[in-house]
Amino acid sequence: MQAKIEQLKQKIEQAVLTVTSSKTLHEVKTLFLGRTGEVSDLMKGMRDVPKEERPQVGKIINDLRVWTEQKFDELEIKIKKAELEQRYKAEAIDVTMPGKKGEVGAYHPNTLIRNELISIFSGMGFEIFEGPEIENDYYNFTALNTPADHPARDMQDTFYITEDLLLRTQTSAGQIRVMEKKAPPIKILSPGKVYRSDDDATHSPMFSQMEGLVVDKGITLCDLKGMLDEFAKKIFGENIKTRLRPSYFPFTEPSVEVDVSCFECDGKGCRLCKGTGWIEVLGAGMVNRHVLEGCGVDPDKYSGFAFGMGIERIAMLKYGINNMKLLFEGDTRFLKQFKD
Numbered sequence: 559m560q561a562k563i564e565q566l567k568q569k570i571e572q573a574v575l576t577v578t579s580s581k582t583l584h585e586v587k588t589l590f591l592g593r594t595g596e597v598s599d600l601m602k603g604m605r606d607v608p609k610e611e612r613p614q615v616g617k618i619i620n621d622l623r624v625w626t627e628q629k630f631d632e633l634e635i636k637i638k639k640a641e642l643e644q645r646y647k648a649e650a651i652d653v654t655m656p657g658k659k660g661e662v663g664a665y666h667p668n669t670l671i672r673n674e675l676i677s678i679f680s681g682m683g684f685e686i687f688e689g690p691e692i693e694n695d696y697y698n699f700t701a702l703n704t705p706a707d708h709p710a711r712d713m714q715d716t717f718y719i720t721e722d723l724l725l726r727t728q729t730s731a732g733q734i735r736v737m738e739k740k741a742p743p744i745k746i747l748s749p750g751k752v753y754r755s756d757d758d759a760t761h762s763p764m765f766s767q768m769e770g771l772v773v774d775k776g777i778t779l780c781d782l783k784g785m786l787d788e789f790a791k792k793i794f795g796e797n798i799k800t801r802l803r804p805s806y807f808p809f810t811e812p813s814v815e816v817d818v819s820c821f822e823c824d825g826k827g828c829r830l831c832k833g834t835g836w837i838e839v840l841g842a843g844m845v846n847r848h849v850l851e852g853c854g855v856d857p858d859k860y861s862g863f864a865f866g867m868g869i870e871r872i873a874m875l876k877y878g879i880n881n882m883k884l885l886f887e888g889d890t891r892f893l894k895q896f897k898d
């Protein structure tokens with residue numbers, strides 16, 4: 559028995575020398591200490607040892623088991639340490655190497671303008687309202703004083719989904735949704751995408767608008783003009799002036815077209831303003847009393863103004879972009895030029 563044990567010990571010593579990694583350590587350890595390993599087998603063999611010899615043989619075998627376990631424990635510590643050192647070496651970073659340059663993204667010019675507009679108007683106390691892009695005829699037209707067969711429907715070429723559902727042609731639809739839900743005072747700003755069957759260098763079938771609506775007691779055209787003056791200075795520069803020209807929208811009365819003095823030539827006349835010194839930037843007006851009435855707002859008690867502008871148009875003017883397509887193509891060489 560003693561000889562057998564010695565032999566096994568030697569075999570273990572030999573086997574231990576072949577271990578080079580945690581993986582082989584586990585394999586070799588199983589050969590001896592596993593459920594069917596050689597040391598375990600010896601212990602199972604105790605059954606056949608005569609009763610009187612059992613305590614003595616049991617002790618020898620148990621000593622062997624403790625010795626073997628200790629051997630492997632020591633080996634494990636050594637191997638783990640070596641492996642860790644190797645990992646540290648492999649993962650070492652040379653802090654003196656030049657770093658990789660990360661590309662920094664930029665906001666899309668539309669987003670820049672939208673954020674700027676939101677910041678200007680929220681500074682004046684406007685709250686944001688976002689309406690749905692799929693609207694029904696009522697909100698997009700009828701409630702905006704544009705019933706079926708009204709000639710003003712031709713002002714906007716509409717994408718219909720069904721007879722009643724359409725892609726909204728204007729964020730003005732949001733005016734109705736807000737006035738239906740909320741009693742005055744109302745002061746909302748409504749950015750969003752709108753759709754029209756229109757496509758050339760300055761028009762796109764999908765574009766973005768920013769709508770504003772103010773309803774309260776005693777609101778006048780002067781309030782609109784004052785607010786627009788402030789807005790124009792903030793977005794185009796301190797020297798900018800505004801002027802109102804009569805226009806027509808079914809849902810405002812009176813309606814105006816708003817021009818700003820040309821920021822390129824300071825109003826002297828240049829290519830951008832086509833020699834006029836003025837640039838048209840938005841449509842606006844006093845909310846038509848029929849519209850107020852239809853939303854349950856008493857037009858004898860309350861009045862309001864509304865305005866709507868194209869975000870792409872403002873971006874094109876402000877950044878000198880001559881083709882609207884550039885704003886939709888996603889060419890990073892173009893987009894990279896607009897950093898905050």
Ligand code: PHE
Pocket residue numbers: 727728729730769807810841842843864865866867
């Ligand atoms: N909805 C109008 C358009 O798309 C703009 C507008 C908004 C005009 C609000 C007056 C008041 O052309």
